[in-house]
Amino acid sequence: MSAEQAGAGVALRRRRRSPLGSRWTPYIFLLPAAAYIFLFQAIPLVQEIYLSFTRTNLLNPTRSVWVGLENYEKIFASAGFQQTLLTTLGYVIACVVGAVGSGLGVALLLNGRFPGRGIARALVTVPWAAPGIATALIATWMLNAQYGIITRVLRAIGVDVGESGILDNPDLALVAILATTIWQLFPFVAVVLLSALQSVPAELTEAAEMDGANRWWSFRVVTWQVIKPTVGLVALLMTIWSLRRFELIWLMTRGGPLGTTRTLVIDLYSQAFDSKQLGNAAAIGMVGIVIALIVVVGSSLVSRAAERGA
Amino acid sequence: MAHSTSLRSRRAAVALALASGLVLAACSSPAGSDSPSEGEAVEPATITFAASTFGDPGLGPRLQGLIDTYNSSQDVVTIEPAAVPFPTFGQTVLTQMGGGEGPDLVRFDMPEFTSAADAGLLEPLDDLIDADELGLQPGPDEYMTVNDSRYGVIFDTSNYVMYYNTDLIPEPPTTFDEFMATAKATTQGDVYGLAFRQTQAEENGVWQDIFNYVYGFGGEWSDGEKLTLNNPKNVEGLEAYQSLYDANVIPKGADAATFRKMFAQGKVGMELNNGGYLVATRGTNPDLKFSVAPIPFPVRAQGAIMAPIVINANSEHKDAAMDFINWVLEEENQVALQEALGASSVATKTERTEEQLAETPFLPVYDELTNSSAPQIVVGFGPQTADIRKIVVTQVIAALQGQQTMKEAMDKAQDEAEQLVG
Numbered sequence: 001m002s003a004e005q006a007g008a009g010v011a012l013r014r015r016r017r018s019p020l021g022s023r024w025t026p027y028i029f030l031l032p033a034a035a036y037i038f039l040f041q042a043i044p045l046v047q048e049i050y051l052s053f054t055r056t057n058l059l060n061p062t063r064s065v066w067v068g069l070e071n072y073e074k075i076f077a078s079a080g081f082q083q084t085l086l087t088t089l090g091y092v093i094a095c096v097v098g099a100v101g102s103g104l105g106v107a108l109l110l111n112g113r114f115p116g117r118g119i120a121r122a123l124v125t126v127p128w129a130a131p132g133i134a135t136a137l138i139a140t141w142m143l144n145a146q147y148g149i150i151t152r153v154l155r156a157i158g159v160d161v162g163e164s165g166i167l168d169n170p171d172l173a174l175v176a177i178l179a180t181t182i183w184q185l186f187p188f189v190a191v192v193l194l195s196a197l198q199s200v201p202a203e204l205t206e207a208a209e210m211d212g213a214n215r216w217w218s219f220r221v222v223t224w225q226v227i228k229p230t231v232g233l234v235a236l237l238m239t240i241w242s243l244r245r246f247e248l249i250w251l252m253t254r255g256g257p258l259g260t261t262r263t264l265v266i267d268l269y270s271q272a273f274d275s276k277q278l279g280n281a282a283a284i285g286m287v288g289i290v291i292a293l294i295v296v297v298g299s300s301l302v303s304r305a306a307e308r309g310a
Numbered sequence: 311m312a313h314s315t316s317l318r319s320r321r322a323a324v325a326l327a328l329a330s331g332l333v334l335a336a337c338s339s340p341a342g343s344d345s346p347s348e349g350e351a352v353e354p355a356t357i358t359f360a361a362s363t364f365g366d367p368g369l370g371p372r373l374q375g376l377i378d379t380y381n382s383s384q385d386v387v388t389i390e391p392a393a394v395p396f397p398t399f400g401q402t403v404l405t406q407m408g409g410g411e412g413p414d415l416v417r418f419d420m421p422e423f424t425s426a427a428d429a430g431l432l433e434p435l436d437d438l439i440d441a442d443e444l445g446l447q448p449g450p451d452e453y454m455t456v457n458d459s460r461y462g463v464i465f466d467t468s469n470y471v472m473y474y475n476t477d478l479i480p481e482p483p484t485t486f487d488e489f490m491a492t493a494k495a496t497t498q499g500d501v502y503g504l505a506f507r508q509t510q511a512e513e514n515g516v517w518q519d520i521f522n523y524v525y526g527f528g529g530e531w532s533d534g535e536k537l538t539l540n541n542p543k544n545v546e547g548l549e550a551y552q553s554l555y556d557a558n559v560i561p562k563g564a565d566a567a568t569f570r571k572m573f574a575q576g577k578v579g580m581e582l583n584n585g586g587y588l589v590a591t592r593g594t595n596p597d598l599k600f601s602v603a604p605i606p607f608p609v610r611a612q613g614a615i616m617a618p619i620v621i622n623a624n625s626e627h628k629d630a631a632m633d634f635i636n637w638v639l640e641e642e643n644q645v646a647l648q649e650a651l652g653a654s655s656v657a658t659k660t661e662r663t664e665e666q667l668a669e670t671p672f673l674p675v676y677d678e679l680t681n682s683s684a685p686q687i688v689v690g691f692g693p694q695t696a697d698i699r700k701i702v703v704t705q706v707i708a709a710l711q712g713q714q715t716m717k718e719a720m721d722k723a724q725d726e727a728e729q730l731v732g
Contacts, residue, residue: 057429058404058408059404059408059425059429059431060430061408061409144564145561146564146572163558163562164508164563164711165562167511167563168508168509168510168511168563168707170711252511253510253511254511254513255510256509256510256511256513256704256707257509258510258704258707258708258713273401274697275696275697276404276425
């Protein structure tokens with residue numbers, strides 16, 4: 001028997017010794033994650049889909065009545081829900097644009113060389129590290145109509161914030177919530193984009209500059225092309241997170257004044273726990289899931305198209 | 311009847327049951343989950359009693375003392391207090407009960423009480439409570455019946471009165487015109503004559519505040535069968551509320567936490583609030599000089615925080631829970647409970663002690679309002695109160711902000727609420 005044949009024989013024996021191992025090992029490794037997803041995501045999702053077609057009271061969840069599309073018809077016929085959808089859309093777009101824009105700006109600044117850069121990089125993460133509830137409560141206090149420092153400063157420089165203050169002004173409440181949200185989100189974007197910026201090959205930007213490109217052109221043709229996938233990913237995360245954001249809005253305005261800060265999740269919570277209508281709440285939740293799916297699939301299609309184009 | 315059984319005979323029966331070893335057997339039998347009934351020995355149990363007031367820094371320790379007294383008075387039933395924070399109390403406990411669990415005994419506020427009773431989550435007490443024999447105060451007690459069944463007994467009632475700073479306002483106003491004039495005269499610099507809630511973020515608080523104006527001007531949210539949100543009397547009361555808002559006599563935009571601090575600092579002259587505020591205000595500033603008077607509106611009718619004690623229909627120890635209710639309703643324990651509660655009233659009419667009156671001479675003002683107070687629900691529409699509240703408060707705030715008149719606001723609220731209740 002040659003050495004080659006002997007080697008092949010050993011390999012065969014190894015395969016024979018653990019036939020299951022080679023075939024089932026990937027599935028065994030996948031099992032915990034699959035079980036987790038099945039138990040904590042798939043089952044609740046199926047239950048939510050079912051609930052959305054029923055009239056179910058929070059106080060008697062086992063006594064559901066099948067009502068078909070009635071919950072969907074009801075919420076889409078409601079003018080309040082249409083306003084909620086528009087508010088959600090506006091809030092999400094503004095959050096993504098604001099957080100990604102400011103995060104990118106800060107990342108570009110932090111990517112430069114200046115004294116104290118390390119301290120600045122550490123400090124910039126503070127808003128992201130702050131708990132959402134603490135952020136909301138501090139922001140509410142700073143915006144307090146009587147004692148809030150922001151209100152006082154704005155009044156001192158002649159800005160009319162109304163007698164009842166910023167958070168109770170229908171024209172300003174959403175702006176205040178957006179500013180607080182973006183303040184909390186931009187450090188995450190900045191840190192992620194900073195790491196992407198650090199992966200931009202220096203020789204490429206140097207080559208562009210040697211070819212006479214100014215800083216803007218160099219950013220556009222070199223830096224942007226490298227960080228674009230990361231920006232896309234961060235924008236996707238910002239979109240999903242903004243669709244889901246609850247505690248900050250709830251603590252600052254509870255969806256008011258006059259429903260001007262009422263987003264989908266606030267509406268969902270209110271239906272489920274104030275009105276105790278789990279069916280309506282589930283239907284609103286399904287609308288949110290569909291919107292999130294559209295965003296994710298759309299983003300995926302855009303990325304693939306971009307890859308093919310490249 | 312269980313509630314009329316004397317303490318001594320009840321304990322004798324329990325002791326006999328223990329001695330004969332029957333109790334242990336009964337503990338493991340399905341009968342343990344039966345409804346409470348008269349004359350039967352109470353089975354040994356440790357039960358939970360959930361109340362948001364257990365977490366109150368002022369009231370909590372006093373109520374704990376009452377529970378300790380009950381626990382040490384016998385060795386059959388042990389009560390374990392469960393302090394669930396007030397802001398999430400209703401949601402937390404109702405969700406637990408809807409899921410077939412929850413505490414054995416609950417001190418609910420009225421909106422949650424009516425919702426729970428309507429959903430069949432509470433144990434009916436019709437055969438176990440005799441209001442006449444117990445001498446229950448009729449005003450609050452009439453609200454303990456939902457869908458023709460009694461589901462609770464008043465644990466405490468906290469009536470709304472007018473608090474006023476006696477340094478700023480030596481003589482309290484007695485009419486609405488005087489109320490307005492006093493508020494205007496007191497508002498100077500950083501001192502405001504009055505404070506109330508007027509922001510959407512405090513929807514429940516706005517509802518509690520406007521309730522006094524609506525009922526104090528002779529209005530009501532419903533006649534028990536139909537909604538009457540745009541009743542002219544309601545509009546009149548709400549216009550009075552708006553006139554105070556427009557007169558710039560309140561710290562606009564300030565939330566309750568802020569303006570209560572201002573009241574304690576002597577920067578707010580008057581506030582309409584319930585009996586629970588007495589202990590809190592003294593706790594914040596023991597040196598503040600203040601007193602209370604009936605709300606000076608045309609009709610002597612005001613809101614009250616009514617809090618029934620109820621038995622969870624899911625409880626496996628309803629007899630033990632009922633034993634505690636019976637104990638609380640005994641005369642000496644009603645006096646002890648009233649002392650613990652401070653300015654609130656209890657289920658029966660009790661006399662204040664001389665020590666209490668010496669410390670707080672105006673306590674009778676609260677007590678005299680008990681039978682003219684109403685819970686802050688829409689009578690006949692208790693389970694829908696939260697939804698109706700949202701509609702009304704949203705429209706009222708839109709009127710405050712000048713987007714519509716109060717009459718238009720209430721007409722819209724009536725239309726929306728009628729669609730809601732069908």
